[in-house]
Amino acid sequence: MIFTLDEWIQIIAGAVGTFGFAVLFNVRGKRLLAGTIGGLLAWTVYVALGYVIDSPILRYFIVSVVTSTYSEVFARVMKTPRTTFLLICLIPLVPGSSLYYTMSYALDSSMGDFLSKALYTAELSAALALGIVVVAAISRSITAVQSKKRKKLLAEQAKENQ
Amino acid sequence: MDEKMIQSFLRIAEKMIEAGAEVYRVEECLNYMCTAYGAVRTDAFVTTSNMTLNVEKPDGSIICASRRASLSGYDMECVDRFNSLVRYITKERPSLQVINQRIEEALVYNKYKVWQVVLCSLIIAGSFSMFFGSRDIVEIALSSAIGAVMEILNQLAKKAHMNGMMIRFCNSAIFSALAFAATKMGLVPSPDYIIMGNIMSLIPGCGITSAVRDLFTGDTFTGIIRTIECMLNAASMALGYIVVAYLFGGAI
Numbered sequence: 263m264i265f266t267l268d269e270w271i272q273i274i275a276g277a278v279g280t281f282g283f284a285v286l287f288n289v290r291g292k293r294l295l296a297g298t299i300g301g302l303l304a305w306t307v308y309v310a311l312g313y314v315i316d317s318p319i320l321r322y323f324i325v326s327v328v329t330s331t332y333s334e335v336f337a338r339v340m341k342t343p344r345t346t347f348l349l350i351c352l353i354p355l356v357p358g359s360s361l362y363y364t365m366s367y368a369l370d371s372s373m374g375d376f377l378s379k380a381l382y383t384a385e386l387s388a389a390l391a392l393g394i395v396v397v398a399a400i401s402r403s404i405t406a407v408q409s410k411k412r413k414k415l416l417a418e419q420a421k422e423n424q
Numbered sequence: 425m426d427e428k429m430i431q432s433f434l435r436i437a438e439k440m441i442e443a444g445a446e447v448y449r450v451e452e453c454l455n456y457m458c459t460a461y462g463a464v465r466t467d468a469f470v471t472t473s474n475m476t477l478n479v480e481k482p483d484g485s486i487i488c489a490s491r492r493a494s495l496s497g498y499d500m501e502c503v504d505r506f507n508s509l510v511r512y513i514t515k516e517r518p519s520l521q522v523i524n525q526r527i528e529e530a531l532v533y534n535k536y537k538v539w540q541v542v543l544c545s546l547i548i549a550g551s552f553s554m555f556f557g558s559r560d561i562v563e564i565a566l567s568s569a570i571g572a573v574m575e576i577l578n579q580l581a582k583k584a585h586m587n588g589m590m591i592r593f594c595n596s597a598i599f600s601a602l603a604f605a606a607t608k609m610g611l612v613p614s615p616d617y618i619i620m621g622n623i624m625s626l627i628p629g630c631g632i633t634s635a636v637r638d639l640f641t642g643d644t645f646t647g648i649i650r651t652i653e654c655m656l657n658a659a660s661m662a663l664g665y666i667v668v669a670y671l672f673g674g675a676i
Contacts (some may be wrong), residue, residue, distance in 0.1 A: 275555040279624065282548035285536055286625075287444075287498040343507055345446055346500040348637075349630045356629035359556045362620045365662050369669050391636040398637050402448075409452055413459050416514055420462040423517065 269309045276354035277302035284350045293346060296336050300351030304329045308355070319389045325355060326393020334401050344401075348394070357386045425461040427487055430479060432523050433457050434491045436506050437468075437475055439531070441493040443502035444630075447471060447638060447646045453510040460514040471646045498630060505530045538579060545575035545625065553621030563612045567621040570599050574622060589660040592626055596664030604672040619665065626661045628654040 265273070280301025284294050307328050311321045333347035360383045367376040436457075437450045447470045454468040458479050465480040476490040509530050513523060536544075549571025550564050558564055574595055581591045599622040603615035612618065631654040639647030 271559075272555055272557075275551040278551040279548050279555060282544040282551065283625075285544040286541060286548075287630075288501045288535055290501055290534065293500070293504075341508075342504050343445060343449060343500075345444065345449075345634070346504070349444075349498065349633055352633060353624075353629065354555070356624065356627055358552060358624045358627060359620050361627060361658075362616065362623055365665050366616075366669065368662075369666060387632065391632070391640075394633060394637055395640040398641050402641055413455060416456060416459045420460055420517075423462070 265309060273302065273305050273309060276305040280350060280353045283353045287346075287350065289346060289350065293340055293342060296340065297347055297350035300329060300332050300336070300347055301354050303332060304351055305354045319385050322355060322386050322389040323393050326352070326390045327397055329355070330394050330397035334397060352390065352394075355390055357383050357390075360386060425458070425463065425479070425481060425487075426520075427489070429461065429520050429523070430458075430477060430487050430489050432520065432527065434475065434477060434489055435527060436509060437470065437477075438491055438493045439527075440503055440506045441470065441472060441475070442496045443500070443506075444495060444498040444634075445503045445507070446634070447643050448641065449507070450475070453507070456514045457510060460517055472649055499535075501533055501535075505533055541579075542572050542575045546572035548625055549574075549621040551621075552624045553617045556617060556620045558617035558621070560612065560617075563617055564621075566603075566606055566612060567618040570602050570618060571622055571625070573602075574599055574625075589656060592657055593660040593664040596623070596626055596661040597668050598664075600665045600668040601672075604668065608672075623661070623665075626657075628657045631657065 277298055281294070281298040284297045289297055304325055308321055308325045311324060315321050315324075329351045330348060333344055333351055336347050337344035360379060364376065364379045364383050367379050433454055437454055440450050440453065441447070450470045451468045454470070454475075454477055455466045458466040458468075458477075462482055463479045464482055465478075467476075467478040469476050472493065472495050474490065474492055476488070479487045481487070509526055512518075512526070518526070546568045550568030553564050553567040558567070577598070578591065578595065581594070600615070600619055603612075603618040603622075606612050606618065607615045631650055635647050635650035635654055637647075638644075638650060
């Protein structure tokens with residue numbers, strides 16, 4: 263798919279910002295690269311979906327699911343806690359501009375504008391959260407089985423040792 | 425397994441919480457370690473501010489311990505190192521002496537230098553101004569410069585052990601004031617993009633992500649604590665902006 267120049271600038275800027283945050287969270291080496299690519303992926307998917315789906319809220323949800331899945335997979339591959347990728351890859355989705363407009367409408371605009379913008383920000387965050395929760399719930403039910411097995415194994419080994 | 429070993433396990437858990445690990449992961453780690461050393465039953469309850477651990481030994485005696493912890497900032501390298509240490513401990517079951525030695529070793533690792541962090545804050549502010557729609561070189565440059573200045577002030581404030589909410593309030597007030605001043609001087613058409621770029625590092629986005637995940641995956645207690653923290657942080661940031669915008673005669 264060919265994006266416009268403006269969209270490319272946005273995607274690259276989002277990825278660079280993601281890289282910056284990854285450094286602030288002391289992410290290093292291969293993980294830094296994987297996290298930055300995750301941020302790039304997140305906004306690319308968001309922009310690409312814009313050609314198909316109009317509602318930004320639905321797009322936020324889908325991107326959140328895709329990005330969370332990416333984080334889970336890469337956490338497994340790189341044997342690192344999944345928070346590392348989850349926190350970083352979702353950075354471009356943090357609704358900074360709509361939060362800013364909410365604050366600025368709170369001061370100098372009509373109540374209606376303020377409320378609708380506040381609601382919009384809340385809806386974006388909720389969509390983002392829902393995506394994370396769906397993936398987290400699925401992955402945790404998978405890991406719960408594994409962790410039970412691991413604990414049983416450890417208990418058996420401990421008994422043998424005594 | 426004795427009290428001293430439990431203390432070492434809690435030290436590991438404490439470090440993980442401080443660096444921003446998920447609570448359920450820390451609970452699991454405690455469970456694994458105690459089980460590996462022969463505990464019949466392990467009850468670990470971990471929140472971001474306190475953790476308790478009850479361990480029943482094969483002979484029926486019980487060890488109880490608790491520890492105060494607090495989140496000191498996200499440090500993924502630290503989480504990862506201690507996570508690996510837990511893997512090693514459960515696999516090899518080393519002696520207490522070795523565990524303590526490994527903990528000390530795990531605490532020595534590379535952190536980004538201050539100038540690298542400042543440079544990244546500069547990049548963050550600039551790139552997010554661009555991300556949100558600014559295409560003006562002067563605007564992006566100003567936003568980056570303000571981002572770098574804010575990070576330097578942040579580092580100083582942290583050294584002075586300033587209260588976190590106060591830091592956010594001042595931070596937001598200072599960059600808003602600079603953005604409004606630049607607009608008044610006619611350098612940029614509006615303060616919007618500069619503020620948007622700089623606001624990104626203040627929005628508790630990561631906090632909200634963690635809070636939601638905790639709330640909906642069973643760690644309700646931690647989820648609530650994190651949610652309230654995020655709301656207070658967001659409010660102190662908004663207040664900083666609103667005070668300044670009001671002084672400058674309303675958002676332009």
